[in-house]
Amino acid sequence: MEKVKTINLNKEFGAVRAVQDVNLIINEGEILGLVGESGSGKSTLGRLILNLLEPTSGEVVFEGKPINKIPLSELRQKMQIIFQDPYSSLNPRMKIFDAIYEPLKIHKKFSKARVAELLDLVRLPQSFISRYPHELSGGERQRVVIARALALNPSFIVCDEPVSSLDVSIQAEILKLLKDLQQKLNLTYLFIAHDLAVVYNFCDRVVVMHDGRLVEENTPELLYKDPQQEYTRKLINAIPKKLYQLLA
Ligand code: ADP
Ligand code: MG
Secondary structure (H helix, E strand, C coil): CEEEEEEEEEEEECCEEEEEEEEEEEECCCEEEEECCCCCCHHHHHHHHCCCCCCCEEEEEECCEEHHHCCHHHHHHHEEEECCCCCCCCCCCCCHHHHHHHHHHHCCCCCHHHHHHHHHHCCCCHHHHHCCHHHCCHHHHHHHHHHHHHCCCCCEEEEECCCCCCCHHHHHHHHHHHHHHHHHHCCEEEEEECCHHHHHCCCCEEEEEECCEEEEEECHHHHHHCCCCHHHHHHHHCCCHHHHHHHC
16 A cells, blocks of 8 residues: 655755655555765655645645645644654753653643553663653664654654664664564654665665655665666765675
8 A cells, every 4th residue: 555655746945956756655564765965855855745844846645645635633643753863853851751741742642651651662761751861872862752753653754864863883773673663563664864874774665866856766685786877876885885795
């Protein structure tokens, strides 16, 4: 089943054509990688899909319905986003309990037990509820951000470079957690990365974005083995050699 479909999607910021004629299908239950250099339009595409931005032209369809016909509160329950920087995604003056409880409160689901359940899901100790974000490591903060994103039981999550600001060892931990959650909860991910190495073991399928356009699509294995575009080849060559040998 198609979870998300974009039809001739365009977004212009003045003279900048950030997203150009994007036709994309994200199937239910898959992890679709979206890679490209910084500035290629990945975040803009993610935000258009979540209806956080209005397209200049074109359409986003979610579960068979045009996205602008779905009530906003329903959308915010079903679709979520996880950003790169877990520190700026959390209010520094809010304790971890309140950070995770907030979306539940907004949607009138006053369940404290759900907060405990979410901490278990992201494998954080219950004692963290009374801590503040600055008392946590980067990886722990990103776990809180993930718990918060899962609070309302979404079925689709845009992960916008969720591990880019973390140390390599912590990156692997968070990726493993995201993968486990995806399988356990049958989630669909659009997983954005500027680094092709990150998507290799993680995604079912990868699309490559260049100057606002999707230029190539394949399984990660075939994309590495036989890139069709010069641009994709450059992205592969930009992966540190040591890391690439690990992957190959
Ligand atoms: P990526 O996530 O791949 O780094 P972005 O989607 O953030 O790329 O940006 C794509 C292009 O659109 C860039 O040229 C960026 O400067 C521009 N852009 C993004 N958001 C805005 C905005 N709110 N106003 C003006 N230009 C923007
Ligand atoms: Mg971005």
